[in-house]
Amino acid sequence: MVIVMKPGARQETILALVAKLESEHGVKVSITNGVGCSILGLVGDTASIDIDKVSIHKDVERVMRVQEPYKKANRKFHPEDSVVDVRGVPVGGGNFTVIAGPCSIESEAQIVEVAKDVKDAGAALLRGGAFKPRTSPYSFQGMGEPGLDLLLRAGAASGAPVVTELMSPKYCELFEEKVDLVQIGARNMQNFDLLKEVGKMSKPILLKRGLANTYEEWIMSAEYIMAAGNENVILCERGVRTFETYTRNTLDLSAIPAIRRMSHLPIVVDPSHAAGMYWMVEPLAMAAAAVGADGLMVEVHNNPACAKCDGQQSLTPEKFRRLMGKLEPMVELVGKKLVK
Ligand code: PEP
Ligand code: MN
Numbered sequence: 009m010v011i012v013m014k015p016g017a018r019q020e021t022i023l024a025l026v027a028k029l030e031s032e033h034g035v036k037v038s039i040t041n042g043v044g045c046s047i048l049g050l051v052g053d054t055a056s057i058d059i060d061k062v063s064i065h066k067d068v069e070r071v072m073r074v075q076e077p078y079k080k081a082n083r084k085f086h087p088e089d090s091v092v093d094v095r096g097v098p099v100g101g102g103n104f105t106v107i108a109g110p111c112s113i114e115s116e117a118q119i120v121e122v123a124k125d126v127k128d129a130g131a132a133l134l135r136g137g138a139f140k141p142r143t144s145p146y147s148f149q150g151m152g153e154p155g156l157d158l159l160l161r162a163g164a165a166s167g168a169p170v171v172t173e174l175m176s177p178k179y180c181e182l183f184e185e186k187v188d189l190v191q192i193g194a195r196n197m198q199n200f201d202l203l204k205e206v207g208k209m210s211k212p213i214l215l216k217r218g219l220a221n222t223y224e225e226w227i228m229s230a231e232y233i234m235a236a237g238n239e240n241v242i243l244c245e246r247g248v249r250t251f252e253t254y255t256r257n258t259l260d261l262s263a264i265p266a267i268r269r270m271s272h273l274p275i276v277v278d279p280s281h282a283a284g285m286y287w288m289v290e291p292l293a294m295a296a297a298a299v300g301a302d303g304l305m306v307e308v309h310n311n312p313a314c315a316k317c318d319g320q321q322s323l324t325p326e327k328f329r330r331l332m333g334k335l336e337p338m339v340e341l342v343g344k345k346l347v348k
Contacts, residue, residue, distance in 0.1 A: 014045065215230055220248055
């Protein structure tokens with residue numbers, strides 16, 4: 009961190025500020041006295057220093073962070089890619105892992121059929137929402153706990169570990185017991201109480217990017233989970249809000265190389281929620297693989313026209329199978345291995 013003092017700041021004021029920073033935050037401060045103004049260079053653990061509090065000091069001109077505010081998620085301190093283990097299924101490193109399944113669990117027949125189809129087509133993990141974050145309180149809210157049990161049955165029938173969204177800390181215990189990969193949805197990316205709670209879980213976490221969040225905010229949310237003790241975090245880019253209304257969201261593929269540089273955590277792409285249209289899923293999925301994503305999350309429904317949620321963006325099992333066939337050579341081209 010660098011602090012630029014205002015011209016004319018008195019030496020004793022500067023020394024008092026330095027003493028305060030050193031004693032309260034354990035940092036080392038070196039003072040450079042230039043012509044007209046002094047610059048303070050802080051080294052050490054500056055993460056606990058509140059920039060706003062320093063900026064408000066009457067003799068401070070400007071404060072700049074030169075280091076990222078995240079540590080555990082930072083690639084600087086962990087140069088190798090992290091590989092997250094989801095009940096035997098690797099995510100990250102040289103692997104390409106596909107998560108597929110319906111937006112929401114609707115019945116035993118539906119989830120079991122889709123589970124078998126997607127697993128057979130090459131998906132490694134099964135998704136399905138039991139607790140659904142819906143914009144309208146009048147829309148289908150998911151089957152809740154009974155839905156979770158159907159998901160587990162479908163997981164067992166297909167042999168795929170299961171991924172589902174957790175919306176409330178009150179279900180942490182239930183998810184800890186039953187779910188293989190706990191999804192935190194876009195709307196909850198900055199629900200810090202929830203992040204702290206899932207940080208205490210032993211199950212890996214799939215952290216979706218918020219509707220309008222920066223890479224740093226997203227990584228800071230991962231940092232919350234990691235700081236609470238759970239280092240098994242997978243990031244998921246699912247499109248962000250932009251001025252464009254043609255698509256549901258705008259898929260930000262720059263996130264993949266950017267996150268790769270900033271963090272060691274794996275990153276997967278959800279083209280379904282990004283596009284909001286089934287016919288765009290395949291080209292976006294191919295692009296995600298080409299740009300180096302560690303996997304995909306794709307919505308698949310056996311009867312999209314009758315789906316209770318997100319049918320318009322869901323692939324049929326046939327379309328999903330075709331996508332998987334096209335994907336494999338692309339995954340190999342970028343030097344990764346499709347996890348089956
Ligand atoms: C989902 O994956 O079912 C979902 C609701 O996605 P998001 O949180 O990205 O909107
Ligand atoms: Mn959905």
